[in-house]
Amino acid sequence: MTDPELMSIGVFAKLAGLTASALRFYDDAGLLPPEQVDPITGYRLYSESQLARASQLRQLRDIGMPLPTIGKFFSAGTHEAAQLIDDQVAKVAAEAAGIQRAAATLKASLGEADRLNICTLSGPVLAAAIDQIVATTIHNPDIPVLNGVRLEANPDAISLTATDRYRLATRTLVPSQPSAASWAGTLAGDDLQTAASRLRRTPIVTLEASARSLGLRMADTTVMHCRLLAEVFPDYKLLVSSLPPVSHRVTVDKQNVLKALEQQAPERIGLRIAAGRPILLLPDCAVELGGTASGPDLTLWFELTTLYPAVSHALGKHLMLDLRGADQPATIRSADDGDFTTLVMPCLNPAY
Template sequence: MTDELLTISAFARQVGLTPSALRFYDDCGLLRPASVDEQNGYRYYAPSQEPRAALLRDLREIDLPLAEVRVVLDEGAAEGVAVVQAHLKTVEGKAEAARRATARILASLPAVPYECAVTLGGAELASAIRQVAAAASESDEIPALACVFLELGEDEVAVVATDRYRLSVRKLQPLGFAGYPRNLLVRASELTALAKWVGAAVEVRLETGPGGTALVVDGESRVVPVVDEEFPAYQSILDGLTPPACRVVVDRQQFLAVLTGETVALDIDSGKVTVTAVEPVGYARGELLGVLEGIGSGAVQLGFSASLLAAALSVSVGPDVLLELSAVDRPVVVRSADQGTFTTLVMPTRLDG
């Protein structure tokens, strides 16, 4: 019978495992040999065992615990898929946490020769500054909220601001990157003052290191003061968004035109948006401000600060705007149909007092 089987060494080469690993999986009961010579204890494997061995190899490659490996191998496809997908989410979460911790550690070690330089399109960066800085707080009560957060990475640069009622995020594609990822916090007023100068340039280079931070255009350098504060974990807010109960695309300018008064109620049903005024005291329903015909699905009724929602719409781009709405205690996502890299979150207002 052993003439039709493979030795442990031959089988190990065939499936990309080591003989010691095969012995271990035999001891664990995950991959038993097809035959064991009673006289010398040599293990032999059948060619039909190769698919199981290859799957076992791949599962261990992603560091799946042995108890979960057993589920994937022995308890059916549905159970196996669920285990692998759950493991992937865990691994991705740990990787993200490690990346953020690494950035914090590097940023806290000024003695280390730490340098980062990112090249961006001038007009694109200026546009991002204007869009995002509008969401920063006008008060210095919480210094970080009066700032714009810059998350500098090789593949992406995030420009973020929030005043706790609104959160704006713009993602930019770097034209060049050198050094290590770095996070910076800069006062919104400081960046806004530089936007016109930046926008006139084809390219702008943002350099940061132990000597400070600066924007460089055609050899001219302007200092960018960095604020030493903790910015809210904006990515966890985005990751925690619940699936919307309602989506609607409407004309942006028509929507802006009906956002008058202090508070408005939006009654959305299958793409039609009815906007009514709400009295400041007691939240009594007031006069009809307008009915917008849009494209969408789902139904929901929410209240908003008219000025807050109008501000979010004003910095969007293009003729249309997409709203994703869930509930009164969940932020509404405002997306530009013509600029998918820009997203604003706006908190609703209760209509029941």
């Protein structure tokens, strides 16, 4: 006999906030089978105790969780179930951010027939420069321009600049022909990073500026648009021009520095200049770098997250560090090729 306390699918659907067809679907999917099926009529009957599961199922579908994952959710423990929710939210957020970027790029390409042809560059070379510079950007909701890359073009060169307030990186490229016009704008770092994968596969790229975006025209004539940011980029030229004179100059082998940092990966690293020798101070040891150093004895400290990217992205085999004191920005550049330069802020001595 049918239990009189059980509800019909219609009544249960209203209480659960679902449709009868959805309940049939979830029954067939094995996620919410009815408490009982009438053997004569075949009607699905539900109990009040199933409402909690039905409510969870509806909410999981509201956040877009796939059916197979929902099945795992109902069989999981509390910790694993919470992790499944977090993973789904992260996935939806990433998809939403991608849609927003695509929509903004599409809007940037609308109604811009008048474009300024700036110059033509090697696609792979520009992609490599983007990789180096974008590493210095940061996502900061309060200062969104810190995710931007400042591109400045003049007849002789193209420069890309980014800063996260602790580093300032600049890469200069020389086009195959002089730039046709002077131009400057701050580009969305995410758009440039997305474009880099395409740039690596095109021998040449033409830069075309408009009021809302910079177009990157590939060899096959397709164009990728990088949005222009409205926020004012930090006045890095004023910062550079106001730096005190260089007091120490250090030249070292890049691989020696990277090897020491990668083997121990300390939170903070000291750089000591003693008797004309550069030495890295690590938690368990001091590493002689084997290079040269000028100036009186000096010790300064850096965060690993600030120093390592500046060193790893430097060009060439040798590094040149221009120091100005323990509390002043250090300039890191390639001794073999000076067209990539990074300013790195030191930090406090970890003993304090």
